[in-house]
Amino acid sequence: MLTLYSFGPGANSLKPLLALYEKRMEFTHRFLDPTKFEHHSDWFKKINPRGQVPALDHDGKIVTESTVICEYLEDAFPNEPLKLRPSDPFLVAQMRIWTKWVDEYFCWCVSTIGWERAIGPMARSIPDDEFEEKMKHIPIPEQVAKWRSARKGFPKEVLEEEMRKVRVSVARLEARLNESPWLAGPDYTLADICNFAIANGMEKGFADVVNQKDTPHLVDWINRINERPGAKEMFSKVKRENLARRPQQSAPA
Amino acid sequence: MLTLYSFGPGANSLKPLLALYEKRMEFTHRFLDPTKFEHHSDWFKKINPRGQVPALDHDGKIVTESTVICEYLEDAFPNEPLKLRPSDPFLVAQMRIWTKWVDEYFCWCVSTIGWERAIGPMARSIPDDEFEEKMKHIPIPEQVAKWRSARKGFPKEVLEEEMRKVRVSVARLEARLNESPWLAGPDYTLADICNFAIANGMEKGFADVVNQKDTPHLVDWINRINERPGAKEMFSKVKRENLARRPQQSAPA
Numbered sequence: 001m002l003t004l005y006s007f008g009p010g011a012n013s014l015k016p017l018l019a020l021y022e023k024r025m026e027f028t029h030r031f032l033d034p035t036k037f038e039h040h041s042d043w044f045k046k047i048n049p050r051g052q053v054p055a056l057d058h059d060g061k062i063v064t065e066s067t068v069i070c071e072y073l074e075d076a077f078p079n080e081p082l083k084l085r086p087s088d089p090f091l092v093a094q095m096r097i098w099t100k101w102v103d104e105y106f107c108w109c110v111s112t113i114g115w116e117r118a119i120g121p122m123a124r125s126i127p128d129d130e131f132e133e134k135m136k137h138i139p140i141p142e143q144v145a146k147w148r149s150a151r152k153g154f155p156k157e158v159l160e161e162e163m164r165k166v167r168v169s170v171a172r173l174e175a176r177l178n179e180s181p182w183l184a185g186p187d188y189t190l191a192d193i194c195n196f197a198i199a200n201g202m203e204k205g206f207a208d209v210v211n212q213k214d215t216p217h218l219v220d221w222i223n224r225i226n227e228r229p230g231a232k233e234m235f236s237k238v239k240r241e242n243l244a245r246r247p248q249q250s251a252p253a
Numbered sequence: 254m255l256t257l258y259s260f261g262p263g264a265n266s267l268k269p270l271l272a273l274y275e276k277r278m279e280f281t282h283r284f285l286d287p288t289k290f291e292h293h294s295d296w297f298k299k300i301n302p303r304g305q306v307p308a309l310d311h312d313g314k315i316v317t318e319s320t321v322i323c324e325y326l327e328d329a330f331p332n333e334p335l336k337l338r339p340s341d342p343f344l345v346a347q348m349r350i351w352t353k354w355v356d357e358y359f360c361w362c363v364s365t366i367g368w369e370r371a372i373g374p375m376a377r378s379i380p381d382d383e384f385e386e387k388m389k390h391i392p393i394p395e396q397v398a399k400w401r402s403a404r405k406g407f408p409k410e411v412l413e414e415e416m417r418k419v420r421v422s423v424a425r426l427e428a429r430l431n432e433s434p435w436l437a438g439p440d441y442t443l444a445d446i447c448n449f450a451i452a453n454g455m456e457k458g459f460a461d462v463v464n465q466k467d468t469p470h471l472v473d474w475i476n477r478i479n480e481r482p483g484a485k486e487m488f489s490k491v492k493r494e495n496l497a498r499r500p501q502q503s504a505p506a
Contacts, residue, residue, distance in 0.1 A: 061343050068349045075342035089328035090314050096321045104357055141421075168394075 002027035005047060006054035007034050008240035011111070012066040013054050014197040017238060019070045019190065022230035023080045031239045035122060040137040051139045066197075067099050070190045084190045095184035098191035106173075107198050109165035114205070115150040116159060118243045123151035170209050170218065173199065177217035188228075196225045255280035257322075258300060259307040260287055261493035264364070265319040266307050267450040270491055272323045272443065275483035276333045284492045288375060293390040304392045319450075320352050323443045337443045348437035351444035354425075360451050362418035367458070368403040369412060371496045376404035423462050423471065426452065430470035441481075449478045 004020065004027055006013035020027050032038040032053055040051045048055040048064050056063045056072065063072045074085045086092050123131065131151065138144045149158075173195065176183055183191035200222055202210040212219050225231055257273065257280055259266035273280050285291040285306055293304045301308040301317050309316045309325065316325045327338045339345050376384065384404065391397045402411075426448065429436055436444035453475055455463040465472050478484055 058343075063343070063346045065350050065353060068346050068353065071349060072342055072346045075345055089325055090311075090316070092328055093316045093321050093325045096324060097318050100318060100321065100356070103353070 001057075001059055003030055003057040004028070004054060005030045005032060005044065005057070007032060007039075009234050009238045010201070010240075011107070011114075011197055014200070014234075015066040015190075015194050016054050016056060016069040016073070017234055018193050018196070018231060019073055019084055021234040022084060022193070022228070023073065023077070023082050024230070025073070025077065025080065029238060034241050035243060037134050037137065040134070040139075042137075045137075045139065049139060051137070051143075067103055067190075067194055070099075070194065074190075084188070084193065086184060086187055086189060091185045091187075091189075095189045095191040098183045099194045101172075102195045102198055105165065106169040106195065109162040109169060110198050110202070110206075112154060112158065112162040113166065115146060116154050117205075119147075119150040120153060122243050123147060126151075166206060167209055170202070170206075170215060173221075174215040174218045177221045182221075188225075192221070192225060196222065200226070254310075254312055256283055256310040257281070257307060258283045258285060258297065258310070260285060260292075262487050262491045263454070263493075264360070264367075264450055267453070267487075268319040268443075268447050269307050269309060269322040269326070270487055271446050271449070271484060272326050272337055274487040275337060275446070275481070276326065276330070276335050277483070278326070278330065278333065282491060287494050288496060290387050290390065293387070293392075295390075298390075298392065302392060304390070304396075320356055320443075320447055323352075323446065327443075337441070337446065339437060339440055339442060344438045344440075344442075348442045348444040351436045352447045355448045355451055358418065359422040359426075359448065362415040362422060363451050363455070363459075365407060365411065365415040366419065368399065369407050370458075372400075372403045373406060375496050376400060379404075419459060420462055423455070423459075423468060426474075427468040427471045430474045435474075441478075445474070445478060449475065453479070 002020075002025065004016055006017060006029070008031070009017050017029075032044065038044060039048075039053050045051050047057065047062055050064065052064065054064075054066050054069060056069045058072075058076065063069050071085070073080075074083065086095060126134070135144050135147060138147070154162075173183075180186075182188050183195060199210070199218065203219060203222065209215070210218060210222075226235075255273075255278065257269055259270060259282070261284070262270050270282075285297065291297060292301075292306050298304050300310065300315055303317065305317065307317075307319050307322060309322045311325075311329065316322050324338070326333075327336065339348060379387070388397050388400060391400070407415075426436075433439075435441050436448060452463070452471065456472060456475065462468070463471060463475075479488075
């Protein structure tokens, strides 16, 4: 039995969600609400002590790290008809260069801007004492630091440097998609899913960088993935968080 | 035919070197000298436009990124008797969590301290105009920034934060090796090779953190890997760079 613990269909949570929907695999989805800090609750830290989503429970065994979960699905279910990893080892390597790049570079710069815009206001809406209490339950010090920076507002130089990296990232994706239909080569793979997890929505959130005029191949690739039946089904079925409206912690459900 | 382009047997270059020696595979080693900035030379940037080692040439196809190369060897040569990737998908996922962690966290903090200590003095020994000329040939802006920081000396706060991360990393390795003989479980895998690439030598360079008293399991694991025939052969055969003695650029060979 498969249970996926995740936020809604965006960023790292989207990766295994989309892989599962693309492969039409049966699984239970357990939504965690980031505005309630559910991923730092004791019950979830028994599942992933690092307090991070996504996490996959496969018959009681827990697999963490979004990209690792995606590759795990390929390894553990080799008989699923849709493969999201090429069979040619050289193309697998190309796929991994792209999944590694998104995890080490692309996701971080987009994430900082996203935290500044969406998490910052949410964090500032939390009273000081409640915020400090929340911080105590976060197991990773770098995550605590990121929450504090978001609440205070990231320094201007940091945001400028991250925007530079966003532009570098977008240029790299556009150049690749100008020469190849999919990131790792002729086939749709985890390279596309893992980069789409970050790039989807940039036509709105980063419209001055990602748009029909400057990055036509990137926009077309985002549209092509959105049009796939797996993506449509995922977006129609999976619950989303609403960062703009933080629920009262003590209100009845 | 296999040709590996790399520095000597340390850090990221060590990963595919050790994998190849462990698997007893035939390959040609092409040593690049970092003190001569050979990895930023035009001939090498035709092989890897990012100007980074290691890079593997397999019958004319180039695979880059040290961890990706290691997995590629498992994919492309499935009949080699020694497997460095488990057969159980759950253990493969554990292996990947460790190879991902070293690439995203452990390697960076150790690297900054290493750059401060070894690359800094070397960079300062280069005259200004020659240094600026070298910088022009580095394709990755973050690498240029790292060279400049090393030459100037990293800020004290950066070094302190990196040392904190070194301690976190070492504690994580020690805890894991206290409960398991190898990082991913019962077998020696790429998780061990990729983390050994960074941890080896820390008993000397970080003796206050990695030592028999405080981290006995980590020290024992480092020793066990050094005693393996593959590691012994690699260290005896593969040329090393000498960062302390920068060769004159214009001197005859």
